[in-house]
Amino acid sequence: MHVDDQLAIPVRRGxxxxxxxxxxxxxAAAFDAKTIELCNRVAALLGHALDEFDLKQRISQLQAEExxxxxxxxxxxxxxxxxxxxxxxxxxxxxxxxGTALAVGMIxxxxxxxxxxxxxxxxxDALLRELGARLxxxxxxTDLVARLGGDxxxxxxxxxDRAHPVAELEALLGRLHCAIETAFDLGQGRRVEVGMSxxxxxxxxxxxxxxxxxxxxxxxxxxxxxxKLSRSAWWGFGT
Numbered sequence: 001m002h003v004d005d006q007l008a009i010p011v012r013r014g015x016x017x018x019x020x021x022x023x024x025x026x027x028a029a030a031f032d033a034k035t036i037e038l039c040n041r042v043a044a045l046l047g048h049a050l051d052e053f054d055l056k057q058r059i060s061q062l063q064a065e066e067x068x069x070x071x072x073x074x075x076x077x078x079x080x081x082x083x084x085x086x087x088x089x090x091x092x093x094x095x096x097x098x099g100t101a102l103a104v105g106m107i108x109x110x111x112x113x114x115x116x117x118x119x120x121x122x123x124x125d126a127l128l129r130e131l132g133a134r135l136x137x138x139x140x141x142t143d144l145v146a147r148l149g150g151d152x153x154x155x156x157x158x159x160x161d162r163a164h165p166v167a168e169l170e171a172l173l174g175r176l177h178c179a180i181e182t183a184f185d186l187g188q189g190r191r192v193e194v195g196m197s198x199x200x201x202x203x204x205x206x207x208x209x210x211x212x213x214x215x216x217x218x219x220x221x222x223x224x225x226x227x228k229l230s231r232s233a234w235w236g237f238g239t
Contacts, residue, residue: 007031009043013050020047074133075125079146086146086155088210091156092203095133102158102167102203105173105235106217107135109151109180110195110228123186127194134179150168154217166237173198173235197225198235206238 011019021043025031031039057236071083079087088104095102109131128151135145135153144156155176160168176198184193199220201213216238224236 005038005200007039008054009022011043012047019101020052021166032186045222047145065236073132073147073149076147077206078131078132078136078153079144081146081148084148084156085210088213089144091144092208092210092213093157095158098159099162100158101160101162103158103160103169103219104201104203104213105155105157105176106199106214107155107223108197108221108225110197110225112151113193115186115194119186119190119192123192124189125185127184127192130184131179131200135176138175154214160202162204165208168202169202173200176178177234195228196234197221197228199224199238200235201238 006022006024009021010017010025011021013019021039023031023039070119071079071086073080078223090101101179106207110128112124114129121198128147129149132145132147132153135155139145139155139157141170146154146156148154157172177196183193185191199217199222201216203213206213206216218238220236220238222236226232
């Protein structure tokens with residue numbers, strides 16, 4: 001097409017030029033003042049629509065980030081207590097529908113306080129981050145590890161054989177203990193070792209209410225911790 005006149009209108013997105021709207025005409029002087037004004041309005045409306053789109057995208061991203069922060073521990077990135085409270089009833093319901101058993105394990109570190117006392121809380125935080133990562137790697141995709149706070153973690157182990165849950169669980173807990181079998185490197189030549197105590201509540205036969213399972217696991221953990229000098233295992237069942 002032969003072009004005798006053309007018009008270029010910038011389209012802005014935010015504070016920057018994003019594109020140029022180009023119009024061409026086969027006759028000279030095709031774009032009068034009214035046409036130019038109309039084209040400028042079209043470009044402005046397009047820029048406004050792009051700004052609205054970008055704003056909605058930013059709001060959506062901020063909402064997603066806020067939702068993630070609300071459900072995750074800021075130190076380790078693991079699900080937090082609130083996320084666990086949402087997750088556990090659903091896990092119990094899944095076990096009921098599938099006819100499987102479920103275990104809730106409460107983990108507390110042994111000899112963690114001396115790490116903070118000797119090396120500082122920054123070193124203690126580094127240890128907790130590494131422990132959280134190790135626990136996640138050792139669990140199955142169907143299981144959950146959450147941090148309650150301090151040096152307390154909770155694992156929810158699903159899809160256990162209802163007829164023989166203990167035998168299956170023992171193998172999984174043996175794997176979890178690998179999380180502390182290697183010393184923790186805190187940097188600057190500092191390597192520390194800690195232990196762990198764990199209380200476990202099984203559903204069934206224990207009450208399938210989430211709060212009851214957590215209480216049983218917590219009580220069992222404190223009993224195991226109290227017997228750490230004479231115990232034969234690092235974990236024990238709540239009754």
